[in-house]
Amino acid sequence: GQQLNQSPQSMFIQEGEDVSMNCTSSSIFNTWLWYKQDPGEGPVLLIALYKAGELTSNGRLTAQFGITRKDSFLNISASIPSDVGIYFCAGTISGSARQLTFGSGTQLTVLP
Amino acid sequence: GAGVSQSPRYKVAKRGQDVALRCDPISGHVSLFWYQQALGQGPEFLTYFQNEAQLDKSGLPSDRFFAERPEGSVSTLKIQRTQQEDSAVYLCASSLDRGINSPLHFGNGTRLTVT
Numbered sequence A: 001g002q003q004l005n006q007s008p009q010s011m012f013i014q015e016g017e018d019v020s021m022n023c024t025s026s027s028i029f030n031t032w033l034w035y036k037q038d039p040g041e042g043p044v045l046l047i048a049l050y051k052a053g054e055l056t057s058n059g060r061l062t063a064q065f066g067i068t069r070k071d072s073f074l075n076i077s078a079s080i081p082s083d084v085g086i087y088f089c090a091g092t093i094s095g096s097a098r099q100l101t102f103g104s105g106t107q108l109t110v111l112p
Numbered sequence B: 001g002a003g004v005s006q007s008p009r010y011k012v013a014k015r016g017q018d019v020a021l022r023c024d025p026i027s028g029h030v031s032l033f034w035y036q037q038a039l040g041q042g043p044e045f046l047t048y049f050q051n052e053a054q055l056d057k058s059g060l061p062s063d064r065f066f067a068e069r070p071e072g073s074v075s076t077l078k079i080q081r082t083q084q085e086d087s088a089v090y091l092c093a094s095s096l097d098r099g100i101n102s103p104l105h106f107g108n109g110t111r112l113t114v115t
Helices: none
Strands: A005-007 A010-014 A020-022 A029-035 A043-047 A056-057 A061-065 A070-078 A085-092 A106-111 B005-009 B010-013 B021-024 B030-035 B042-050 B053-056 B067-070 B075-079 B088-095 B110-114
Touching: A020 A061, A020 A085, A020 A106, A029 A061, A029 A070, A043 A056, A043 A070, A070 A085, B005 B088, B010 B021, B021 B088, B030 B075, B042 B067, B042 B075, B042 B110, B053 B110, B075 B088
Parallel strands: A010 A106, B010 B110
Antiparallel strands: A005 A020, A020 A070, A029 A043, A029 A085, A056 A061, A061 A070, A085 A106, B005 B021, B021 B075, B030 B042, B030 B088, B042 B053, B067 B075, B088 B110
């Protein structure tokens, strides 16, 4: 199936630092989504992107839909302890509009 | 309820047993999805319902996996003759309508362990 390459696999940062993570694919995606998953819970949608080149913010989070439609990044500014968790990118491809393909996740740890 | 509810939260099955996992979507949500999440991985698509119709089951890994949503609300994922490789968290998600921009709301999953 389709694969999303998500990096980095894990990050350890100091509270207050900015964070950046990204996803790339060899296929063109029609939508890009970023989710956060806490232990024992389901993924929660953070940001959704629907157009190539789109840049969207949600509080301290900013994400962009790459112009080639094959990549996306998520930035978190001024990290706080509750940002700890696993962040997943996900997307849909043409012809499978209701089937999300997920990346393998970025484990974020925020040190006090 | 306010969110997607899944039961049981944990299930331990002996290899070869059949299991049934339940999903109660958000009331009024048309679309329902099942995903499988192996340890340390992202969720992988299993199947999709629009109301009671199963429109896509391309992600079901074998004919031991079967899903239904007979009245267009509650859904059950059944796994027959469980194998150790079936051990994973099974996530259910629902969305309000059929549009691709309708966000998915995930439940907290059922963690299945096959011994």
